[in-house]
Amino acid sequence: MASDADIAFPKLTDPHIAALTRLGRAREVAAGEVLFAEGDRDFCFFVVLEGLVEIVEHSSGEPRTVTVHEPREFTGDVDMLSGRSALVTARMQTGGHVLALGAEALRKAVSELPELGETLLKAFLTRRALLIQEGFEGIKIIGSRFSPDAHRLRDFANRNAIPFTWLDLETDAQAEALLRHFGIPASATPVVIGRQGQLLTNPTVAELGHCVGLDADLNPDDVYDLVVVGAGPAGLAASVYAASEGLRVVTLDAIAAGGQAGTSSRIENYLGFPTGISGAELTANATLQAQKFGASITVPRTVVGLRAEGGERTVVLEDGSTLRSRCVIVATGVDYRRLDVQELNDFRGTGVYYAATDMEARFCKGEDVVIVGGGNSAGQAIVYLSRYARRVHVVLRANDLAKSMSRYLIARVEQLPNVQIHHNAQITSLDGDGRLTCVRIRLADGTEESVATTALFLFIGAVPRTGWLRGGVHLDKHGFLVTGHALTPETLASERWRAAGRAPFFLETSVPGVFGAGDARSGSVKRVASAVGEGSMAVSFVHAHIGSL
CATH class of the missing domain: 2.60.120.10 (Jelly Rolls)
Structure with a gap:
């Protein structure tokens, strides 16, 4: 071998x-x-x-x-x-x-x-x-493990496969020595030291991305065949198929390629991987595959608007720059819902997390953790974190995991000796002084239990990332993209569709040449394989639209 x-x-x-x-x-x-x-x-x-x-x-x-x-x-x-x-x-x-x-x-x-x-x-x-x-140190991120901004930078680096060394002010003497060397007070952290010695004080993810060379130069005068907004499974699938079929493609994402699937510790029911595959590995392979065929994938790039101008579609970026394209695929996915607890924002990144990656797992070793949710994402997090945590408390509003979790995951969870499931329960409050120290749970019998913990993981449903399209593209009452046969007769009778001279394709939105794929689309099946299928299917409609211009 x-x-x-x-x-x-x-x-x-x-x-x-x-x-x-x-x-x-x-x-x-x-x-x-x-x-x-x-x-x-x-x-x-x-x-x-x-x-x-x-x-x-x-x-x-x-x-x-x-x-x-x-x-x-x-x-x-x-x-x-x-x-x-x-x-x-x-x-x-x-x-x-x-x-x-x-x-x-x-x-x-x-x-x-x-x-x-x-x-x-x-x-x-x-x-x-x-x-x-073999010891490549990459950039250095210095800060406190309890700092939301430090967590934001570590999460960005981790998800974008940026090699970095984390120096924790709470435990690492080298961190304080480096700060003294640069004359930076601890109150000014987090700081990033680049590979060429650049010093960034509490940078934005865009500034960090530029420092490590993530951002690509995009010419606003170029006209692409396809702009893909969102680089989760649907967006990456669209990028692979479009680029492999000769289209000129640029793919944008506000944070990192992979979407929420990229943060999954293990996906065990994806076709072709009988032993399972981590979300990070699946993402890395798909990203490289798209780049192999010539797709340009650039992060962090936040899209804030979309205009239809004749036969072109113009994508507006947060920095005011624009990209011109014949077609757009919207594959922006969803964001996890927030817990309705008053203290939640006080602990985001300092104890409240929306993904269970290796970075979070390391901080949970030997401690109690709390997970809220009963879907597959929660199930994967339970299994993964149980390897590190002393005890995993699962807070479930329902009285049965079977309502929303795959059977194979339920069987796995039920066999874990350090997992305790609280049925018909909910979080009532969070406590801590700058960082999370305690979660209070109201149990089924009305009593409350306090769990001493520094980590609360939330997997409680999702809302689509489509706010930037509101007013320009039809959305349903929940904010999901309306496509194909679900479009109203009034939409189909509009001037833009009379000019198109055809009916919308299955994944096409209310704007000709703009398609929806994956979790952000109304009626989609919220599974990785389904998102991949929609992303690849959308490319066939892109070809058909371009051929009609």
């Missing part, structure tokens, strides 16, 4: 090198020449034909050799396809010859040569994993 090192650093065959030679440019290089450096974007993919290429990283402040590429080996990792900034430097250790391919040529090679594409993609993914495992 091949080791991770074998997968990460394979040697290309003669046919593979010959195929790449037709798409690239061979050139001579001198010893000491830098092929690309940390922080570079749009750098080339290199195959070593002769000589040695050293890969070096400086995240700890000192140079560390990651590997030395020999002839027939190649440079790069997932950032080659994502367009993000390079994390490492490639320098010629000796003189020699290399074959250089730009990102577009590499995508063409991956697409046209499936066997080679599989080798490269497996290597890229494994290299990133090995880089983290």
Whole structure:
């Protein structure tokens, strides 16, 4: 069985090198020449034909050799396809010859040569994993584990696979030493120290994204075939299918690719994964797949408006910039509902959470936690957190999990010895001094129980993220997108539909060329597989609409 090192650093065959030679440019290089450096974007993919290429990283402040590429080996990792900034430097250790391919040529090679594409993609993914495992520190985030802003930054970095080192003011002496070095008082935290030494004080996620090279340059004069708003399962599926079928695609998300599915600890009923798959892994694979075909995925990008102007659709971003497109797919998903408890906002990010990822689980080790909700998201969180927590208290309004949770999850939950389910119960209040310390639960018999805890997880239904469309696209009374046959006769009789000369497609909204997919659509089935199906189906309607223009 091949080791991770074998997968990460394979040697290309003669046919593979010959195929790449037709798409690239061979050139001579001198010893000491830098092929690309940390922080570079749009750098080339290199195959070593002769000589040695050293890969070096400086995240700890000192140079560390990651590997030395020999002839027939190649440079790069997932950032080659994502367009993000390079994390490492490639320098010629000796003189020699290399074959250089730009990102577009590499995508063409991956697409046209499936066997080679599989080798490269497996290597890229494994290299990133090995880089983290071997001590790559990435950016540094310094703050208190009880700070909502620190949680916001850690969550953003975690969900976007940004390598980072967390330094907790509550427990880490190095955190205070670094703050003294930069002359920053603890009251000014959280702070972020970038890979090139940039210092950001309580940055927005947009500022952090720019610091690490997440944001892509978007030309407002370009006209895309498709803009996908939302990069959850529906949006990523649409991106994969549209890009693979030759459409020019840009995908936007306000936080991170993956949506709520990306925060799931384990999805066990998704077709083709008999042992289950984590939401993060599913998301990472889908994102890379879309980028492999040429889709541009950029975060954080918040969309605030949509205009229909002739045959084009204009998407308005929060910073005032715009994108022009022939079609738009709205796949913005939903937000979890808030608990109707007065003190809730006091503890958001300091004890109240809406996802149970590895980051939150680490803070729950050996402690009691409380989970509110009885759907599949709650079930997955119960199973996952039970591995870390001393006891998991589940607060359920109903008297039966079967009303909203899959049978396989119910069976798993009922077998866990450290899980206590409170049926017909509700949260009445939260207590704490800057951070959560206690949750009060009203039980079925009317008595109250206090649970000492620093973590409350909420999975209690959802509301669609469609407020930015209100007044321009028809929504139902709950705010979900109305599409296809559900559109009213008055809508179908409007001037825009008379001009279109056709009936709306199944997933088309009240605006021709604007489609809805996934959880934000009225009548959709709230499952990952269903969202993927709708996202891919919407692309066929995009082709049909563009063909009618």
